[in-house]
Amino acid sequence: MAQALRHTLKGVLSGTALRQSLSPPGLLAVAGMALVVLPLLPGLAPLLAAQTAQSWQALFSDDQTLAALRVTLVSALLSTGLATVLALLVTASVYPGAAWSRLQRRLPAVLALPHAAYAIGAFFLLSPSGWLARLISPLMGWDAPPDVAVVRDAHGVGLGLLLGLKEALFLLWVLAAVLQEGPQQRQMTLLRSMGYRSGQIWLQVLLPQLLPRLAWPLLAVLAYSVSVVDVALILGPGSPPSLAVLAWRWLYDGDAALQAQGAAATALLLGVFLALVGLAGLLWRALLLVWRQPGGRRWPARGPRGPVLSHALMAFFAAVALVIALWSVAGPWFFPDVLPSRVTLQGWQDASLVPLWTALVLGAGSALLGAALVLLWLDFGPRTLDRWLYLPLIVPALPLAAGQYHAVLLAGLSGHVLTVLWAHLLWVIPYMLLTLAGPHAGLDPRLMSTARSLGLSRWQTSWRVRWPLLLRPILAALAIGFAVSVAQYLPTLFAGGGRVATVTTEAVALSSGGNRRTIAVQAALQMLLPLAVFAAATLAGQWAGRQRRSWR
Incomplete structure (x- = not known):
């Protein structure tokens, strides 16, 4: 530094x-x-001054801390990993071609969906009484909401998966800019003419070039996943919540001791982020050890092709937006009805x-x-x-x-x-x-x-x-x-x-x-x-x- x-x-x-x-x-x-x-610098001074032995002791003696830390680790690792894999799979399946161009045109509209609105729509879609459960209830024979925790599960798995879907859009946007600037399309054309399949080209040629260019965006995704509060309040577990939500509640409390405990939790969040960054660096070095350039042998298997995965991703976000629109004009809507019994604008008027x-x-x-x-x-x-x-x-x-x-x-x-x-x-x-x-x-x-x-x-x-x-x-x-x-x-x-x-x-x-x-x-x-x-x-x-x- x-x-x-x-x-x-x-x-x-x-x-x-x-x-x-x-x-x-x-x-x-x-x-x-x-x-x-x-002006941020003097504001950080109270956070640093609160890093005392007493505040750290109070933090780790609190019964919620370790469970909240587990939720944070699970959700952050899941969201970052899923976003990376999903963005790369979608890109590998449609790049280059007309489907890739269509996806690029649709990305800005989907990226404009704010995280909190997305989280509310995902909850309306995937909660036990959500729209998905209503759609499949005739097939499953459900007359009441099932006891299935797709969101707000105790371990933060649902939070991590749904955050990963949202952050995959951001990485796709970054990949679109990187691929537009680089020689990857020419490389693919050349290697295909030499008999290499798309999957081999991606794994042995393109990924080693693209992953270093994704380092900073991936850090941004990881930092957001570690410290997100609004989405965690909506989709995450409530007791205990994620460590970021717990730290936010303590910092916002009127008790000076709890504020100091919140400051220590904030420092712990930063330490978790740095530790995960170090872990990612070790993983990258391990990948470099096993990575091999094409040696002349052609793989028989083809890589993922076709826009099915990108269509599914876009369809999920369209469903999120649609269920928000439906609930905004819904009158009485009881489970397992697929649609509300009547439409009303009362919510908009009020x-x-x-x-x-x-x-x-x-x-x-x-x-x-x-x-x-x-x-x-x-x-x-x-x-x-x-x-x-x-x-x-x-x-x-x-x-x-x-x-x-x-x-x-x-x-x-x-x-x-x-x-x-x-x-x-x-x-x-x-x-x-x-x-x-x-x-x-x-x-x-x-x-x-x-x-x-x-x-x-x-x-x-x-x-x-x-x-x-x-x-x-x-x-x-x-x-x-x-x-x-x-x-x-x-x-x-x-x-x-x-x-x-x-x-x-x-x-x-x-x-x-x-x-x-x-x-x-x-x-x-x-x-x-x-x-x-x-x-x-x-x-x-x-x-x-x-x-x-x-x-x-």
């Missing part, structure tokens, strides 16, 4: 980076990013729109402000610091959200919408930077050199040449930033002090009990917001393409 920091500082202090950073736009980019990140407007304001503000900071950073900021901006994606969210909580308490700003917007930016900016960094680097530098030779300044070159050329990636980044903001649960709850309600916090709060129709309405609102923004971004990009064909 020290060596990486020295290398980073050396890069920042180099001539070109220093001149760019000291320009007015560069100073604005650095100051904006500093305002997002640096729904409070305040959380919706709050989420809309936070999402729009986070996306617009994040886009401005990211564009300034890409053009004028010290790019050697990019790795530090990506840290929120690969570090468990609970310690960071808790640090933000202590920071806003120290500043006396808890409970304000602007404070929550600041908290969201810590996660919105890395995703937007990840979306825009590739297209920004892929622009032909001769265009910018020509603009400079015609007398335009660096600032004029950015807003008159580079940013118009990046319009479609910018629109995609805005949609992704908006979706990330809408999905934030812990930062909203902590920085808002429980007084800033969004559709996400409302949906999770209602999921612990209450009318399913009311829960479904909030989940549907949470689902529709990012979908509408993604649709608007797509239409705007198509309109821009028609206006200027050179942007295509």
Whole structure:
């Protein structure tokens, strides 16, 4: 870490980076990013101060700790492993070809489904009285909900499997970007012409290239699985819950001793994450020892082909969205009826729109402000610091959200919408930077050199040449930033002090009990917001393409 920091500082202090950073736009980019990140540091101090022998002793003497740790390990390992295997199998079965292109077009809409809404829909689908049980009840002869724990099982298996299905979409999105940049399609064509089967090509040639490129996204999946709270509250066991839920409850308690115990649990979560990262590194080294390049022998077996697996994955998420829509308009709906006895809009009429407007304001503000900071950073900021901006994606969210909580308490700003917007930016900016960094680097530098030779300044070159050329990636980044903001649960709850309600916090709060129709309405609102923004971004990009064909 020290060596990486020295290398980073050396890069920042180099001539070109220093001149760019000291320009007015560069100073604005650095100051904006500093305002997002640096206030977190004093907020982490109380968490570090709480790491005492007494807090750790209280943590391990609590009867729930070890069971909660087991739930976390099971769910995190299952979700990361399933997401990796499923994403690679789906890609191997349809890449390259028309089915792969169709899957890429569908991914943004499915990725826009927030985690909390997905968890509520999955519960409606897979619970003992869920839609799946109703569909198969005539075949099974069920007149009452079966005693089967597909979700909320005591060991966190259901939580891990359902998280894995959701995170597989994220890895598919990453794989689409990696495969678009690399030579893998040409390699497959060449090796197929030499008589190699798809399965052998994938196992011996493509996977060794792709897995290192997936290292950071896999760390992001693992970090999210270890520290997820909203999905664990909906799909995970209740007594004891996962370690992240337990730590969150203790941190949010008014008792100082329990808060210290929660701080110790947060540190334990971080230690679990680092231990799993080390285990993954050992596994990768073991795979390298057994990996062999094609030696000329052709395997007789064919690899997985056809879009059956990708269709099944898309169908599952379509069923999740459909069951949310059904429950949002359901009247009386008793088991084992497949459909509600009548349809009513009463849930929509009774729904409070305040959380919706709050989420809309936070999402729009986070996306617009994040886009401005990211564009300034890409053009004028010290790019050697990019790795530090990506840290929120690969570090468990609970310690960071808790640090933000202590920071806003120290500043006396808890409970304000602007404070929550600041908290969201810590996660919105890395995703937007990840979306825009590739297209920004892929622009032909001769265009910018020509603009400079015609007398335009660096600032004029950015807003008159580079940013118009990046319009479609910018629109995609805005949609992704908006979706990330809408999905934030812990930062909203902590920085808002429980007084800033969004559709996400409302949906999770209602999921612990209450009318399913009311829960479904909030989940549907949470689902529709990012979908509408993604649709608007797509239409705007198509309109821009028609206006200027050179942007295509």
